[in-house]
Amino acid sequence: MSKPKTLSQSPLQSWFTRHKDQCLVWLLRGLAAIAGAIILLILIFLIKESLPVLQEVGIKAFFQDRAWNPVEQSYNLVPMIWGTGLTMFGSVLLATPLGILSAIFCHYYAPQSIAIIYRRLIELLAGIPSVVYGFWGLVVLVPMINRLHPPGTSLLAGICILTLMILPTIALVADAAFAEIPQEYLLGAKAMGLSASGTIWHIVIPTAKSGLLIGVILETGRAIGETMAVLMVCGNVVQTPDSIFDPIRTLTANIALEMAYALGNHRSALFVSGLLLLMIIIVLAIATELIDQEV
Amino acid sequence: MTKSITNNSQSSIQDLQPLIQIQQLSLSYKNKPAFQDVTFSIPQNSITAIVGPSGCGKSSFLTCLNRLSDLIPNCQVSGHIQLGTVNLLSPKINTTALRRRIGMIFQKPNPFPMSIKKNIVFPLKEHGFANAQEREQIVEEVLTDVGLWSEVKNRLEDSAMSLSGGQKQRLCLARALALKPEILLMDEPCSALDPISSGIVEDLIVRLRHKYHYTIIIVTHNLAQAKRIADYAGLFWVEEGCGRLIEFGTATQFFNAPEHELTKAYIQGTKG
Numbered sequence: 180m181s182k183p184k185t186l187s188q189s190p191l192q193s194w195f196t197r198h199k200d201q202c203l204v205w206l207l208r209g210l211a212a213i214a215g216a217i218i219l220l221i222l223i224f225l226i227k228e229s230l231p232v233l234q235e236v237g238i239k240a241f242f243q244d245r246a247w248n249p250v251e252q253s254y255n256l257v258p259m260i261w262g263t264g265l266t267m268f269g270s271v272l273l274a275t276p277l278g279i280l281s282a283i284f285c286h287y288y289a290p291q292s293i294a295i296i297y298r299r300l301i302e303l304l305a306g307i308p309s310v311v312y313g314f315w316g317l318v319v320l321v322p323m324i325n326r327l328h329p330p331g332t333s334l335l336a337g338i339c340i341l342t343l344m345i346l347p348t349i350a351l352v353a354d355a356a357f358a359e360i361p362q363e364y365l366l367g368a369k370a371m372g373l374s375a376s377g378t379i380w381h382i383v384i385p386t387a388k389s390g391l392l393i394g395v396i397l398e399t400g401r402a403i404g405e406t407m408a409v410l411m412v413c414g415n416v417v418q419t420p421d422s423i424f425d426p427i428r429t430l431t432a433n434i435a436l437e438m439a440y441a442l443g444n445h446r447s448a449l450f451v452s453g454l455l456l457l458m459i460i461i462v463l464a465i466a467t468e469l470i471d472q473e474v
Numbered sequence: 475m476t477k478s479i480t481n482n483s484q485s486s487i488q489d490l491q492p493l494i495q496i497q498q499l500s501l502s503y504k505n506k507p508a509f510q511d512v513t514f515s516i517p518q519n520s521i522t523a524i525v526g527p528s529g530c531g532k533s534s535f536l537t538c539l540n541r542l543s544d545l546i547p548n549c550q551v552s553g554h555i556q557l558g559t560v561n562l563l564s565p566k567i568n569t570t571a572l573r574r575r576i577g578m579i580f581q582k583p584n585p586f587p588m589s590i591k592k593n594i595v596f597p598l599k600e601h602g603f604a605n606a607q608e609r610e611q612i613v614e615e616v617l618t619d620v621g622l623w624s625e626v627k628n629r630l631e632d633s634a635m636s637l638s639g640g641q642k643q644r645l646c647l648a649r650a651l652a653l654k655p656e657i658l659l660m661d662e663p664c665s666a667l668d669p670i671s672s673g674i675v676e677d678l679i680v681r682l683r684h685k686y687h688y689t690i691i692i693v694t695h696n697l698a699q700a701k702r703i704a705d706y707a708g709l710f711w712v713e714e715g716c717g718r719l720i721e722f723g724t725a726t727q728f729f730n731a732p733e734h735e736l737t738k739a740y741i742q743g744t745k746g
């Protein structure tokens with residue numbers, strides 16, 4: 180730190196010039212603390228709001244009650260947990276191979292010009308608001324499924340829309356993971372005349388493994404949290420589905436649908452489902468952190 | 475390989491057949507030339523050292539010989555390279571087969587992120603060695619050749635990343651040898667290693683060359699090393715912003731009676 184050169188500087192100014200770095204560090208620390216505090220506050224708020232019903236009926240009621248009928252003190256969340264779980268699994272199962280393959284195509288097979296356009300397209304896909312996806316699903320996808328098997332608004336429609344929505348996440352994360360693979364591995368493989376497929380399977384994928392895993396976790400988080408598009412295409416009937424053509428309701432859709440008029444224990448029960456969602460997301464975040472630390 | 479040579483005496487080397495004939499070879503990146511108008515011939519079963527300051531196009535030159543230059547975006551190569559009866563720069567050439575004939579060792583040891591054994595087995599499988607027993611045999615053979623067998627035979631399943639720098643480089647050499655190449659390209663193979671490992675690798679190069687009659691083209695910054703191992707030597711230099719081959723000749727002539735002023739200055743250490 181150099182001493183102030185002009186004598187006209189006030190003591191405060193000169194103190195500031197000398198401690199510029201520390202000021203910045205403390206400012207950043209403060210902002211980080213605020214961000215952390217907000218998350219903590221949300222968690223506390225959720226717990227506080229869900230406590231009344233939890234104390235009154237207990238956690239078990241949410242899994243063992245006859246049905247979801249909060250007006251009559253019946254709080255079974257299981258059908259909606261199925262709804263969220265199945266849409267999530269289905270879409271992650273579809274989007275993961277598609278996204279990874281598209282990143283492989285982009286990195287190792289596509290000519291430069293096509294790869295650039297393709298990447299922009301995927302980025303664009305990531306930026307489309309979810310309500311637009313839902314709208315498209317409602318007017319295009321649902322009628323298509325309806326022709327296949329009525330009613331159309333269904334688990335399948337939810338899975339398809341979610342797949343489209345989380346595809347960019349895994350594709351972009353996989354793309355970034357591939358970009359970090361040391362060039363010398365690839366040059367070494369090329370210099371030995373190894374095939375592209377062998378190189379990808381035995382060198383690229385194992386090297387990028389943790390990056391890809393983080394991509395899967397991120398897309399899972401997005402699939403769990405998505406509300407609007409799923410709400411628009413899934414039919415929102417509270418039931419455990421027997422087939423992929425049955426309508427379902429997810430936990431997030433449930434909150435969005437009922438929050439406006441819920442009172443008392445009903446309202447509190449919705450906070451319980453919110454708490455459940457947040458807890459799943461926290462577990463996923465911890466998993467990401469653990470994977471990150473391993474490498 | 476037809477001829478074997480057992481010593482470095484000039485008479486036995488000079489009447490060797492040229493294996494690689496390079497004519498007016500130029501390479502540019504994005505229309506900016508890296509080197510230009512390189513013409514010389516590399517005889518069979520010889521060690522050719524390419525020396526010169528960094529940035530004069532030595533690595534770029536090597537990448538033309540196994541067509542790795544194809545993979546670098548915006549890289550154009552012109553001229554002619556004849557390998558035996560094959561026109562090496564022809565677009566029709568099967569680069570997979572070519573790169574099996576021409577092995578390459580890089581400056582930074584680059585074993586694959588897999589087990590020591592798989593580093594050798596995986597390329598063998600890729601090149602159609604279907605017999606597992608044969609592969610095992612080759613693994614032992616090439617690891618013995620590079621002096622690694624006794625060091626790693628009990629930990630073949632360990633990751634190659636757990637090896638030291640010198641061991642990694644020897645594994646890369648073993649991996650290249652497993653495909654039984656005729657020509658080895660080496661881009662400063664010792665410069666990332668400590669002096670002892672560097673000495674081990676250097677000895678290996680000489681020994682393997684005599685055992686298997688490889689033709690070796692080695693880029694090196696280390697003039698003393700070039701003098702010790704090379705039969706032929708060439709000097710690359712940047713002139714007017716572009717690399718050129720200043721002088722090429724037998725090692726004796728190159729180091730003892732260089733024709734070009736730049737070569738003289740370079741080997742005396744007053745330039746470069």
Ligand SMILES: Nc1ncnc2c1ncn2[C@@H]1O[C@H](COP(=O)(O)OP(=O)(O)O)[C@@H](O)[C@H]1O
Nearest residue numbers: 503508526527528529530531532533534535546
């Ligand atoms: N992939 C590349 N793209 C653009 N320019 C390159 C690339 N590789 C090397 N060059 C340039 O080409 C010239 C020769 O480089 P190189 O062949 O690596 O020289 P050397 O191996 O003798 O140090 C340098 O000016 C370098 O900056």
Ligand SMILES: [Mg+2]
Nearest residue numbers: 532533534661
């Ligand atoms: Mg170089």
